[in-house]
Amino acid sequence: MERETGRKLSLPLAFCQERRDELTGLSTMTAFMEQAGKEIQVGGAAFLYFNMENFRLVNQRYGFQAGNQLLIHIAQVLSDIFGAVPMARLNDDRFVVMTRAAHVALEVERARTAIYEAEPRLSLVVKVGVYEPEAGVEDIALILDRAKLACDSIKGMYDRDIAWFDPSMEEALNLRTYLVTHFYEALEKGWIEVYYQPEVRALTREICGFEALARWRDPERGLISPGVFVPVLEDAHLIDRLDLYVLQRVCEDLQHIRREGLDVTHISVNLSRVDFQLNDMLQEVEIICRAHGVPREFLHIEITESALNENDAFLKQEIARLRAQGFELWMDDFGSGYSSLNNLKDFQFDMLKIDMAFLRDFETKPQSRVILSAVVDMAKKLGLHTLAEGVETEEQYAFLKSIGCEVLQGYLFSPPVPLAEILPILRREEGQLQLEDFRAAAFFDAVGAVNVLSTQPLLPPEEAQRAHPLAIGILSIHHGEAKLLYCSKELMRQLRESGFASPEEAMATYHRCTEAGCELGNARFWELVARCRRTRRVESTENVMNGNIFSIVMRRIMVDEARDRAAYVYQLFNLSRFGIGHQVRAVDVATRHLLQIYTRIDLFTSDGQSENLIVDTTQQRVMDLDSLSEESVRRYAQMYIVPEDRERFIRFYDTTTVLARARHAHNDHVTAIFYVRDESTTEAQPQMFIIVPFRLEGKWCYLSCVRRIDNFDATASSVPPFVGGGGRIGRK
Numbered sequence: 001m002e003r004e005t006g007r008k009l010s011l012p013l014a015f016c017q018e019r020r021d022e023l024t025g026l027s028t029m030t031a032f033m034e035q036a037g038k039e040i041q042v043g044g045a046a047f048l049y050f051n052m053e054n055f056r057l058v059n060q061r062y063g064f065q066a067g068n069q070l071l072i073h074i075a076q077v078l079s080d081i082f083g084a085v086p087m088a089r090l091n092d093d094r095f096v097v098m099t100r101a102a103h104v105a106l107e108v109e110r111a112r113t114a115i116y117e118a119e120p121r122l123s124l125v126v127k128v129g130v131y132e133p134e135a136g137v138e139d140i141a142l143i144l145d146r147a148k149l150a151c152d153s154i155k156g157m158y159d160r161d162i163a164w165f166d167p168s169m170e171e172a173l174n175l176r177t178y179l180v181t182h183f184y185e186a187l188e189k190g191w192i193e194v195y196y197q198p199e200v201r202a203l204t205r206e207i208c209g210f211e212a213l214a215r216w217r218d219p220e221r222g223l224i225s226p227g228v229f230v231p232v233l234e235d236a237h238l239i240d241r242l243d244l245y246v247l248q249r250v251c252e253d254l255q256h257i258r259r260e261g262l263d264v265t266h267i268s269v270n271l272s273r274v275d276f277q278l279n280d281m282l283q284e285v286e287i288i289c290r291a292h293g294v295p296r297e298f299l300h301i302e303i304t305e306s307a308l309n310e311n312d313a314f315l316k317q318e319i320a321r322l323r324a325q326g327f328e329l330w331m332d333d334f335g336s337g338y339s340s341l342n343n344l345k346d347f348q349f350d351m352l353k354i355d356m357a358f359l360r361d362f363e364t365k366p367q368s369r370v371i372l373s374a375v376v377d378m379a380k381k382l383g384l385h386t387l388a389e390g391v392e393t394e395e396q397y398a399f400l401k402s403i404g405c406e407v408l409q410g411y412l413f414s415p416p417v418p419l420a421e422i423l424p425i426l427r428r429e430e431g432q433l434q435l436e437d438f439r440a441a442a443f444f445d446a447v448g449a450v451n452v453l454s455t456q457p458l459l460p461p462e463e464a465q466r467a468h469p470l471a472i473g474i475l476s477i478h479h480g481e482a483k484l485l486y487c488s489k490e491l492m493r494q495l496r497e498s499g500f501a502s503p504e505e506a507m508a509t510y511h512r513c514t515e516a517g518c519e520l521g522n523a524r525f526w527e528l529v530a531r532c533r534r535t536r537r538v539e540s541t542e543n544v545m546n547g548n549i550f551s552i553v554m555r556r557i558m559v560d561e562a563r564d565r566a567a568y569v570y571q572l573f574n575l576s577r578f579g580i581g582h583q584v585r586a587v588d589v590a591t592r593h594l595l596q597i598y599t600r601i602d603l604f605t606s607d608g609q610s611e612n613l614i615v616d617t618t619q620q621r622v623m624d625l626d627s628l629s630e631e632s633v634r635r636y637a638q639m640y641i642v643p644e645d646r647e648r649f650i651r652f653y654d655t656t657t658v659l660a661r662a663r664h665a666h667n668d669h670v671t672a673i674f675y676v677r678d679e680s681t682t683e684a685q686p687q688m689f690i691i692v693p694f695r696l697e698g699k700w701c702y703l704s705c706v707r708r709i710d711n712f713d714a715t716a717s718s719v720p721p722f723v724g725g726g727g728r729i730g731r732k
Contacts, residue, residue: 021089023068024075032088033140036098039086040140046101046132048108049147050078052115053125053155055093070119077114081107096144101132108162127151131165149173178221179232187245192216194249195416196267198425198433199387200408201444202401206436207425208444209266209300211409212250213416214242240275244284250299251292253419258293262426265438268300268330273308276318282325296325302332302353308343319347330387335375344382352379356390356410363395373403373453380404380451406448471572474557475507475529478565482510485567494572499546525552532556532568541615542575549575598705599687604629604655606700629655642675642684649674649689655702658693668692673709685709 019028027035039045052074059067071093078087078097086098099107112126129151133143149172150165186192192214199209216224233239247269257264275281289299301322308315308331323329330351331343335358344352354375362368372388379386388400391410400408413433425432436444451457455470471494474486484503487495492503500506509522524543532539532554540553554570601613610629633653637646652672661670669692675684685708692703 021075024072024089026075026079026095027086027088029088029090032086032096032098035086036140036143037138039098040133040138040143043135044101046099046104046130047143047147048097048099048104049129049131049144049151050074050095050097050111051127051129051151051155052093053127055124058119058124073118074115077111077118081111081114096147104130105162112161126161127154128162129153129165130162145173146170175221175228176232179216179224179229180236180238182218183233183236183238183241186216186218187241191218192242192245193418194246194253195418196422197409197416198414198422199268200413200433201436201448202397202405202408203444203447204434204436206434207265207413208407208436208441209268210422211268211302211416212246212270214246215416234272234274237274237278239272240278243269243271243275244279244288246270247285247288251288251294254294254298255292257423257426262423263428263435263438264298264426265435266298266300266328266441268302270302270304270332272304273315276315281318282321285322285327286325296327300328300330300351302330304332308347316347319349323348323350333389335371344378344384349384351385351387351407354386354388354405356388359388359390359392359396359410362399363393369399372400372405376403376405377451377453380449380454383449385445385448402452404448404450404452406444471574473503473570473572475568475570476565477510477529477568478563480511480564482507491572494550494574497546497548497574498550528552528554528570529568533559533566551575598707600706602632602704604653604702604704606655606702629653640676640678642677645674648672652689653691653704655691655700658691658702659700662693 019031020026021028036045036047055067055070058070071089074093074095075089078095082097082099087096089095108128108130112128115126116124118124129147129149131143131147131150137143146165146169149169150163153166153169154160154163193216195213195215196210197213198207199211200206201208214226214230216226216229218224230239230242233242250267250269254264254267271281285299285301288294289296303319319329328350329348330353331347331349332353333355334352335355352375354372358368358372358375376386385407386405387407387409388405389409391397391400391408391412393412396410397408397412425435428435449460469490470488471491472486472488473484473491476483476485484507487503495503495506498506510526513523513526522545524541528539528541533556536556538553538555540551543550543552551573552570553573554568557567557569559566600615603611603613608629610632633650637649641649649672652670652674658670662668669690671688671690673686673688676687677684688707688709690705690707692705694701694703
């Protein structure tokens, strides 16, 4: 493709006759450097370094021949877009182009798009580094190094595809070179030190361990962050020397601590994926431990999650070997990689260290709390212990403790410190953080395994997995038709226990209850639905269906008035399943009959306390609002009793006169009828109220029962309006 006038670089005929790459037909590296060295004299040039980040997927999926064809296509795309300018294939999937600086971004985007469209199934990621040499910079090798530095600076970044060279990149390169060339000197001269950061038990706020961390204190460059030197040593395949050095120093320190007779706790050390590739790490660890007399239980091994690969059978085997020999294995920085869940499935660990990134926006992003809770819950269900890194505030500490995260680490407790600063802790000196008794570790591990987020916290993890599932349903009512959008297997089973052959049969009772009336058990369910729609609160009721007592808890999800649609989620509890022994079964049977007869049952005590025992969907649990019986009675009267009956109702519930009134009537109870206007109707309806006094553990108690009255005729009734109290029946 011909380039725009005035933008074409001068290209002598000799260039076309230079050596060519056999596959793509582009220049070789030697030919490119010769031509670029001549063209740079013109000035205004830009050098582009192209890297196809995930090109290996082409070879893996379609074979090397398909990969070669794609390389040829890429070379053609670059030639079409940039024209007859110096360009070359450096090696594999790397290309370089020398062009004019004007319109670089636009041309690069055109090239990236064309390359991507060549094989869209692979979502080929094209990264481009750009360097525009300053006046006087004519060393082509240096220029290409700087373009590559720019390209490497955005490696792995999913939101950046092009980068221009910045001098700070070269400073980073110089530092990398310094670190690699001075690494062994740093080890020999002690520039690399081992620091220890406490790990704190959330439940007790006592130190239960330490993590060993490397710090490079350089005489020329000062304190170098591990975030800088660790990746460099990994790339240079020197990280195993660092990790074995730290392990050696840790075992020396443990030996020193034990010789002094100080309390000892575990110390965790970090190992890299490269360590296992270059060494038999089990053998190396055991040699060092034996040399210093350090038992395995004092040493925990952390492996960074990013080092794991779901297809890495070798690493799985090495981790299994270490665990088989009694070493605890911890997954470090969980959540920092892109395959976290797969790693949990494919690798066996004892502890999950949650990456500190989850706490960075803890105060401003509520999603962090949800994610942390989910991770802790999941870990405990998998039988893993949990540790959260990066804890810096009391608020973070309180939350992590509340969700059952077992161990915490961060600057709230202590930064990493040298050995000299942890010795006072091990000596249990005054004013120091408390140290947990190492012998109590197993005890607290067992305590920490309790999943406080679980619906079955009393069961061990292995039994909780087999615990009875929840009976959950999501109900929709649309244009007068009820339908179960979701029905769990347990709900399906309980519906069958209730006498329904299918969810559809259960939903069909909606029409009968809204049109022609239905059984009391079905009516209560649909009354609960109506109440949820009105109150917008979580509502509950007890019910009897097919001889089983159920508790139903329901919440309205959403109402779409315009389309006459509403949705509800509810949970069923079969209370009849929880009977233990003959006495409980007798109470169970009696309660079934009570639920069929009474709409609510309340308990009052002679010391003024009250409690709701059973309440149907038409009224609230008043005792949740007022715990004292006198207050509860007055609130109930205000909420449900018609004004004409309220004072008489309050006198009826005067427990100081109940016994006298019952004896006067020659009964063991007192009875009265009042007009009630509850949440199921706008009309006042007569209901019978019964109070039964009895003694329990030497104290008088009073059972209050309420039932509806159908077809009531006040003039013909044989039930006195207020036994022992006189008065008329109130009217609506």
